[in-house]
Amino acid sequence: xxxxxxxxxxxxxxxxxxxxxxxxxxxxxxxxxxxxxxxxxxxxxxxxxxxxxxxxxxxxxxxxxxxxxxxxxxxxxxxxxxxxxxxxxxxxxxxxxxxxxxxxxxxxxxxx
Amino acid sequence: xxxxxxxxxxxxxxxxxxxxxxxxxxxxxxxxxxxxxxxxxxxxxxxxxxxxxxxxxxxxxxxxxxxxxxxxxxxxxxxxxxxxxxxxxxxxxxxxxxxxxxxxxxxxxx
Numbered sequence: 001x002x003x004x005x006x007x008x009x010x011x012x013x014x015x016x017x018x019x020x021x022x023x024x025x026x027x028x029x030x031x032x033x034x035x036x037x038x039x040x041x042x043x044x045x046x047x048x049x050x051x052x053x054x055x056x057x058x059x060x061x062x063x064x065x066x067x068x069x070x071x072x073x074x075x076x077x078x079x080x081x082x083x084x085x086x087x088x089x090x091x092x093x094x095x096x097x098x099x100x101x102x103x104x105x106x107x108x109x110x111x112x
Numbered sequence: 113x114x115x116x117x118x119x120x121x122x123x124x125x126x127x128x129x130x131x132x133x134x135x136x137x138x139x140x141x142x143x144x145x146x147x148x149x150x151x152x153x154x155x156x157x158x159x160x161x162x163x164x165x166x167x168x169x170x171x172x173x174x175x176x177x178x179x180x181x182x183x184x185x186x187x188x189x190x191x192x193x194x195x196x197x198x199x200x201x202x203x204x205x206x207x208x209x210x211x212x213x214x215x216x217x218x219x220x221x222x
Binding site for chain 1: 144146148153154155156157158161163169171200202204206210211212213214215216218
């Protein structure tokens with residue numbers, strides 16, 4: 001399978017704590033993307049990291065990519081209750097056609 | 113700016129009935145377009161993608177079909193729905209900065 005696989009499946013933390021989610025994949029990639037999905041809603045694009053990048057920041061988000069280990073991590077610092085959502089990583093499987101392969105996601109719950 | 117629309121937002125259909133979900137994009141030309149399905153509690157599965165008018169590629173064999181009659185229009189169809197077609201259907205398109213999704217259609221087949 002070319003799917004990304006997120007770990008853990010569920011994560012529960014208190015507001016103010018950091019949340020770290022991991023993603024592993026099996027094929028070569030051109031880029032890896034992270035998405036957020038609130039319950040019953042569409043996907044919101046968070047960040048794209050290219051295969052030649054090792055780290056990327058966007059606000060309270062920090063994404064790392066280790067292509068030698070075929071893994072990525074998403075760190076949310078100083079989490080808020082509003083960060084409660086499912087988070088998905090998606091890879092392109094090395095294709096340039098734009099097809100994405102998703103994992104099953106990490107369900108993050110941030111308690112106030 | 114670019115925008116992607118999907119409708120309807122919610123749909124309840126009986127088994128055996130036809131289906132037509134529509135996706136349109138604004139603010140760009142000749143986009144790559146994608147249909148995904150998300151089963152309850154699962155990640156997204158790519159169903160179809162299109163790189164241009166009339167060009168459709170299917171990722172998995174299934175009860176669904178797709179068409180792209182216009183540059184910015186992508187339609188997902190079925191002649192006879194099955195119970196297993198229930199799910200959350202998302203249309204997406206690709207820009208240099210990533211792939212972006214529409215609001216989705218929640219389909220329940222009874």
